[in-house]
Amino acid sequence: MDGAVPDADGLEFERVPFRHQLEALRWSRGRAHYCLNSEQGTGKTFVLIADLARRFFSGRLHAALVIAPNGVQRNWHSRELPQCAPKGFRYRSAVYGTSAKDRRQVDTVMQVEPGEFKILLMHYDALATKKGHEAAVAFCQTMQRLGLAIICDESQRVKSPSAIRTRALHSLRRYASMRVLSTGTPILNAPFDAFSQYTFLDPNLFGITSFVAFKSEYAELLPPNSPLMRKIAEGLRPGMPLPTVVAKDKAGQPKWRNLDKLAEILQQHSHRVLKRDCLDLPPKIYVEREFEMTPTQARVYQVARDELRLLLSSGEALPIAARIGAFTKLSQIVSGYFLAPGTARPLMLHNGKDNNPKVQVLKEEVETCIDNDENIIIFARFIEELKIVSAALTDMEVSHVMYHGSVSAEDRDKAIDDFQARRVRVFLAQCATGSTGLTLTAASTVIYFSNTWSYGDRSQNEDRAHRIGQTAERVRYVDILAADSIDRKVVDALKNKLDLAQILSGDREVVLAHMFETQGRTQ
Secondary structure, eight states: OOEEOTTSTTOEESSOOOHHHHHHHHHHTTOSEEEEOOOTTSOHHHHHHHHHHHHHHTTSOOEEEEEESTTHHHHIIIIIHHHHOOTTOOEEEEEOOSSHHHHHHHHHHTSOOTTOEEEEEEEHHHHTSHHHHHHHHHHHHHHGGGOEEEEEETGGGOOOTTSHHHHHHHHTGGGOSEEEEEOSOSOSSOTTHHHHHHHHHOTTTTSOOOHHHHHHHHBOBOOTTSHHHHHHHHTSOTTOOOOOOBOBOTTSOBOBOOHHHHHHHHHHTEEOOOHHHHOOOOOEEEEEEEEOOOHHHHHHHHHHHHHHHHHHHTOOOOOHHHHHHHHHHHHHHHTTEEOOTTOSSOEESSSSTTOOHHHHHHHHHHHHHHHTTOEEEEEESSHHHHHHHHHHHHHHTOOEEEESTTSOHHHHHHHHHHHHTTSSSEEEEETTTTSSSOOOTTEEEEEESOOOSOHHHHHHHHTTTSSTTOOSSOEEEEEEEETTSHHHHHHHHHHTTOOHHHHHTSOHHHHHHHHHSOOOOOO
16 A cells, blocks of 8 residues: 555655554654664664654755664665655765765765755764764764754664764764664663763753763762772772772672663653564564584583683682683584684684584574575674584585675675575574664574674574564574583573673672573573
8 A cells, every 4th residue: 555644744655654653753753852762673764764754844854864883874775765765755875985986975965955865874983983973074064054863773882971982973963953862772781871872862861961970870889998999999090080880789780779760761752662562573483402512522611611610719800801701712612613822723623514513403404494495594603603604504505695794895785685585595694793783584594503692682683584574474593502501501691681791790609600500491
């Protein structure tokens, strides 16, 4: 059904919006700043584009700066805008980049043209560079008098007030008459995540402009005379300020406070929709495939595990980076390799392509999916694991594409298009790189060769397939786990919506309890 949609301010779309999208569009009407923090896959970008068009047609807005994670900004340009723009919405978009083609496109959106909406798309890392920030400022200054919006897509990337990207973003706030956040996970690790995001919308939104004061309002902080703070003070150079540290309870959990007050403030400026309340999406089915490590692999793992246990039990202060590095080694061993100190190449624990038990389980799963005519997403944490999986798929003669940080922007776009068009059967991605902004609904099975420590990554990964456009009867998620290993600890923590980086930053006793004590398994 084409044509005008009731309650959409006369906008006409190629496809009729979902009811929850129209509700979000009504809610956002006339707001100078707001946050869409609906779950991933509910079509937030459609609402944002419709709102830009609505304000353009009314003469209030003529340009937008969209800032997104790397890869997502190009997805706006090549997919979201062409698919979601209402009829009659004349726009010109360009992706900021360093190539000659990108520079030519950016030049075209820097020019004011009557009757045409201009959109500059940037990724957060580019904004944090001197040239990128200068380009953003130039665009904002040119478009300010005509009415400018700044949209932060996946705004959870803006958390630390001291980060260069945060400071660069906040410096642009004064140019925009409309400021918007879009994220399915605005607060991943702590209430503090809200500060930089929401003060971009309005610096006075919390009634507090100092991040230190914000911390004091929503957390119990250690007093300066506490043993830990005195120890920290001893290690500081003269003149360095004493950092704020959140107190923890006996279980090692942070002591937050006034969270009801914080939630009430955020809700006044946010619109949230859950998929279960608005979409007729297929159920998620979770499957675990457990395997036994080879004898050699098990011996290496046991040695590394015992060394780590002794280190943690010794009472020595082990920095969080060292803790994560030690546990990373365990994760690598269960995948069949590890990086030894001083070596550039990984040491493989299996001779030949058929001796890695984790790969064997993966191949069995892939074969089953191919027999059932299913397309597959495979996620892995490390580039080395992607290489191992790619070699296995090549051996099986299964067509696949790669998506990770070293893949060029053009090849990333082609990988998405080829997979969605079913020209290839497997989309092989690094967990962190493939966690946001992608629509991969051609897949009905998602396999985790390994997971990151982050619940945010896992939540975002899962929703690449489980979103608007998915027509399968179910979406299946398969975790491949080594028995009695770090794999189990990671997956159990993610099921409980815990971020293992937080666990590993806890007290020594907390880390030992989580990672080494026997725990009941979640089936």
